[in-house]
Amino acid sequence: MAIKVLHHGLATSVQDLGRPGYFHLGIPMGGAMDRLALRAANLLVGNDEGAAGLEAVFMGPKLLFTEDAVVAVTGADMPPKVDGVVQPGWTAFEVKAGQELSFDFLKSGARIYIAVSGGIDVPEALGSRSTYAIGALGGYKGRPLAAGDELPVGASTGAVAGRSVAEEFRRGPGSPAELRVLPGLYWDRLTEEAKDGFFADEWKVAPEADRMGYRFRGGRKMSFVDRQQPFGAGSDPSNIVDSCYPYGSIQIPGGTEPIILHRDAVSGGGYFMVGTVISADMDLIGQLQPHKPARFVKVTMDEALAARAERKALIDRMRASLA
Secondary structure, three states: OEEEEEEOOOOOEEEOOOOOOOHHHOOOOOOOOOHHHHHHHHHHOOOOOOOOEEEEEOOOOEEEEOOOEEEEEEEEEOOEEEOOEEOOOOEOEEEOOOOEEEEOOOOEEEEEEEEEOOOEOOOOEOOEOOOEHHHOEOOEOOEOOOOOOEEEEOOOOOOOOOOEOOHHHOOOOOOOEEEEEEEOOOHHHEOHHHHHHHHHOOEEEEEEEOOOEEEEEOOOOOOEOOOOOOOOOOOOOOEEEEEEOOOOEEEOHHHOOOEEEOOOOOOEEEEOEEEEEOHHHHHHHOOOOOOOEEEEEEOOHHHHHHHHHHHHHHHHHHHHHHO
C-alpha cells in the first residue's frame, strides 16, 4: 500500500518517538514534538506506540489512499476530512481506496499527528524513521514531504474504526500556557531581580518557533551578576565556555529573549542556560502558536519527578482505556 501526497501542507514530515543515544555525536533525539499525541494516534489504529506517522504544522496535507486503511488524527484541532466529509479528531476512522484525506482550517494548537494502520514504512536511520531535515536524515528521503511523494505503509494489524481517546487524555496548553522550569547550573549568573522577573513576567511565543526551538519575548531583559568573563567565553554576559545543552534547556542570548531548545536542537554551544523545562511539559510547547502567552513556573527536582510520574500514569491509563 502507498499513500500519494497531493499537497504537502506545511512542514509535514514523517516522525516517530525519535532516535535517542546519538546526542554526544551532535544528532538530536528528534521525533514528534507532541509525543503523547503521536502515541494516542498510533494506539487508535492498532500500531505500536512508536510507529512512524506524519506531523503537520498549522496546515494539513492532502493525501490519496490507494488501499483501505484506518486513520486517526490527534494533537491540534484541525478537523480531518475524507472526500470533504469532516471526521472526528482523536478517533479512528476509515479511509477507503481512492479517497482523499484533507484538513479544515486550524482552530487551536499547532501540530497534528496522522497515524495510519500499519505505520509509515520508510527505512530506519540510526534506529528511527523520524525526519531530521537539517541533517537530511531519516523520514522520506531526509526531508519534509512534497507533492508527488508516495509513502509506503506497513501491513495493518486488524485495526477497527470507531475507537476514541477520552477528553481527559487530550492534553493541550492553557492560556497562558504554564511551563514548569527547573533552574539550572547557570542560574546564579542572574541577579535576584532578573530571577524574580523571569518567573513573574508573561511572555509570548515569537514567530521564530520551530522544531529546533521556541523563542519567547515580552518579558523584562535579564540582568547579570558582574564577573570577569572566563577564557574561551564570548564577551556578552550571556556567553559561557561551551557546554552541553540538555533537551528542553532555556538559553537567553543577550539576556533578552528566552529560547527553549526542542526536538531538533543542537547539542551544545556558548550561551548560558537559565534552566530546563521539565519533560512532562515539553509536549505543550509543540502545540503553542506564535503570539500565544506563556508563563514559566519554578519547580524543584522532586516536583519535576512527580510530574513525570503523573504523566507516565496518564499514558498508562490512556493505553489501558484503548486496550
